[in-house]
Amino acid sequence: MTNVVPLNKAIHEKQMNEIVEQANLKKLQDYKGEFNLYVKWAKASSYPLDSFETVEKYLLEQVQVKRVKLNTFNRKHAALKFYLEYQYDLKQTDKQTTNTKAMRALYKTGEYMKLASVQAKTKAENKDEVLGMIDKYDTKEKSDIRKRAILLVNLITANRPSEMVTMKVSDFNLDNNEVLISLHKQGVPHKKRLTIECVNAVKKYIKTFDLNSDDYFVGKADKHGNYSSAELDANVYNKHVKRWLNGLAPYSLRKTQITNMYKNGADIPVIAKQTGHSSKETITKHYIDVYANDVDQYL
Known part of the structure; x- marks a missing residue:
């Protein structure tokens, strides 16, 4: 048979x-x-x-x-x-x-x-200064509205470039202040929290560009700011962010958010809940920047 x-x-x-x-x-x-x-x-x-x-x-x-x-x-x-x-x-x-x-x-x-020893290629920046750089795109220009929404999401979620470019509009639950991220390293989906400022920027972006649920959140845009739904290459995305933020890369945003959470009192499990790290050791070893003046205040 x-x-x-x-x-x-x-x-x-x-x-x-x-x-x-x-x-x-x-x-x-x-x-x-x-x-x-x-x-x-x-x-x-x-x-x-x-x-x-x-x-x-x-x-x-x-x-x-x-x-x-x-x-x-x-x-x-x-x-x-x-x-x-x-x-x-x-x-x-x-x-x-x-x-x-x-x-x-x-x-x-x-x-x-x-x-x-691993020499870090990126370092944590002052978060207020980073937000100031992002807020220069708080204008009525369509291209600026897109950039600000993308950069805020990247910062608050501490996403990797590969995670940013694969997100779709349908991944956002803006009523609940969260977004579902596909963690490529772990191979699982993970919910991350968003700030009100971030949610409002995303809403403005979606409305301005009339995005559909199946559209890629980052997508592609020509030199005139015209959007098209497509999965952008992670390396190209990295170059865009560096150009938008005077040399700061997505991993700088990632380290900035993680370090800022830690210095504001968040413990490692709370940080892992936002970033999606499965290893707590990875967070302390590779993502939290502690400088000499941080030590000095406790001496």
Whole structure:
């Protein structure tokens, strides 16, 4: 008897396969630069490309000779592991996984410890000053109304660029002062709170541009400010925000909001409730900026 796969199940599997393949193709593109560096090194050293042993030799040289930082090491390993698995259908052995962990452990010892520190590319700003920069767009110009709504939402929600560009108008519950965000890292939806000022800015934006529930909240706009509903690339969004705020990036807004909440007395679980962080340690380690004068007032 022939097994018959239900049509809806077959369609679902096909759709999932397409989604996975798209994600893999994006990873190939993202990691292409790292892989090309590896290829150049392997060819110069006469080592085979399709070998995790070659990857080990390359990574060890990167640590011991090139003195790359830990985050760079992790990216290189992730890139090469993905390429060898995807393009060459290879898998790391348990021993090779152990060897990689041993190389990573070097960053906890003597001369390599300095390489483990992560230098923040963005820092928390004074929130009142940031709000002042955003409020310069509190005008009657259509393009300014759009910018102010987007920037306020980005600040108050502490969203990542990838979360901003995928939001739709239907994600907002303005009567309840909240918005539903798809947390890409965790892969789950999460409700975030909005201030009254933020809600009013969003309402004004929606009304001014006559947005529909299925429209992308950020969307795209031409040089004349004419809006079109489309998912903007996260990197392009990042460039827009930096241009609107004299160099401040979305992650600066994120760190500013988190640090401001903390300094105003919010404990870590409350901050996590707003940001959607699953790890409380991540908040304290990477997102809260404490400066010398913050310490001085308690001495």
